[in-house]
Amino acid sequence: MDIDVLGPLGVRVNGVAVMPTAPKPRKVLALLALHVDRVLPVDLLIEELWGQRPPRSARTTLQTYILQLRELIGAALQAGAARSAELDPASQDMVSVSAKDVLVTAPGGYLLRGGGGASDVQKFERLAGMGYRAMDAEDFAGAARLLREALSLWSGSALADVQTGAQLEMEVRRLEETRLCALYQRIEADLRLGRHRELLGELTVLVSRYRTHENLHGQFMLALHRSGRRGEALSVYQRLRQALVRDLGLEPSAGLRRLQRAILETSEAPAPAARVLRPEALAGASRDRLVRVD
Secondary structure, X not given: OEXXXXXXXXXXXXXXXXXXXXXXXXXXXXXXXXXXXXXXXXXXXXXXXXXXXXXXXHHHHHHHHHHHHHHHHHHHHHHHHHHHHHHOOOOOOOXXXXXXXXXXXXXXXXXXXXXXXXXXXXXXXXXXXXXXXXXXXXXXXXXXXXXXXXXXXXXXXXXXXXXXXXXXXXXXHHHHHHHHHHHHHHHHHHHHOOOHHHHHHHHHHHHHXXXXXXXXXXXXXXXXXXXXXXXXXHHHHHHHHHHHHHHHOOXXXXXXXXXXXHHHHOOOOOOOOOOOOOHHHHHHHHHHHOOEOO
């Protein structure tokens, strides 16, 4: 089974798409796909589908959605087996696998078996982790390459074509934050490599989208300053400060104030910060200061 969630939802069994069109079965599939190879409790699925006030028929209706998904999985298994038989008449790999083997009823919930297939989330996390380790080793070229490859797996917002409830919305936010952290680290690696001018266009868009994200604004200020645009770098700081005070009642962080002073006091570009922020550090330091403007 191949699973894509970093963009529109995509689930394929033996290369054949499994995709319900109705919103609620699609929600169930999305949540199962995000927790592949793990038991998902019935209560959690019900909360995703109906919130805190589910109907009396919730469990029965959920069972109906599971049956619908198994029908789609079964059709995909048959199509995959038929295609394999055409390519290799001796192949019997698909015969013994049923839809119930893929979407399993477990004590207290349901489990979607991945069968060792590809998952874009797992691949993203693996590449991003390698990129962070390259940053630790000061292999900035390797870090930039790995993080760029990780970010290329995204084809839009996570689960872009799924109507999310409380559980899926939380998962989407988590995924988007890991994406933003990888993006920040990739830009940091590019800055270390002296690519400040190449980054200006990208950072212009990013600070407009995330108008109170201090790390991105700091990178934009640094890229502008290194490009000989000192006044614009200071203007970026002032706009950020105004947005922070207006939207959140906060002043810029000490680190950003130090960067502003360094730009004010010297025409030389300050050295990039040595600290590499991990996803959990970004979540703790920046979440309350991040407002996205779409």
